[in-house]
Amino acid sequence: TExxxxxxxxxMVRDRxxxxxVEDLIAQTAxxxxxxxxxWLEQEPGSSGAIVVADYQRRVLRGYTVYGNxxxxxxxxxxxxxxxATEARNVFLIEGYWNKAFLDEVPLFGNxxxxxxxxxxxxxxxxxxxxxxxxxxxxx
Numbered sequence: 001t002e003x004x005x006x007x008x009x010x011x012m013v014r015d016r017x018x019x020x021x022v023e024d025l026i027a028q029t030a031x032x033x034x035x036x037x038x039x040w041l042e043q044e045p046g047s048s049g050a051i052v053v054a055d056y057q058r059r060v061l062r063g064y065t066v067y068g069n070x071x072x073x074x075x076x077x078x079x080x081x082x083x084x085a086t087e088a089r090n091v092f093l094i095e096g097y098w099n100k101a102f103l104d105e106v107p108l109f110g111n112x113x114x115x116x117x118x119x120x121x122x123x124x125x126x127x128x129x130x131x132x133x134x135x136x137x138x139x140x
Contacts, residue, residue, distance in 0.1 A: 007082070007091045007126070012098040014117070023060050030064050040128045042120070043068035069124055076110055079119050082126040 013029055015021075030039060041056055043049040053068035071078055085091050093099055102118055109119040 005085075005090055007085055007129070008094065009092070009102070009122075010094045011096060012102060012118070012121075014098065014101060023056075026056070027060055030061055035064055038128075039064055039066045040069050040124060041066065042124055043070040045070065067128070069127060071120075071124065071127070075116060075120065075123070078123040078127070079109065081130065082119075082122045085126070 013025065015025065017025060026039075030037075039061060041053050043053050049070060050068065053066070057066045082091065093102065105115055105118045106122075108114040109116055
């Protein structure tokens with residue numbers, strides 16, 4: 001969520017699931033959020049990425065507002081916007097069970113062999129809120 005240059009991370013769901021498990025989790029999360037929340041999916045390069053986003057729009061998330069975002073450039077460059085907002089103390093976390101995983105992973109971003117899924121999601125969210133069409137609340 002973005003409020004006057006501030007970014008509030010209110011929840012995070014993170015799991016390692018089968019492709020069907022991921023679909024089910026995304027559909028369940030969308031249902032809990034409601035149809036007014038936009039959903040942005042990272043779109044892999046090439047036609048396969050477009051096919052996956054179209055499948056989610058047509059089958060998994062039918063009736064929801066779903067956009068594909070095809071990030072370009074190195075991950076470190078894509079993370080600069082949210083990194084700058086964080087350094088300016090404009091990123092806030094709502095207390096939750098997921099905070100430990102978030103705070104364990106994010107500071108290690110850019111180190112070889114370290115998971116970067118959370119920072120990828122933050123970068124995509126920042127893009128959606130600043131350059132995309134999202135009005136202020138979205139699910140990524």
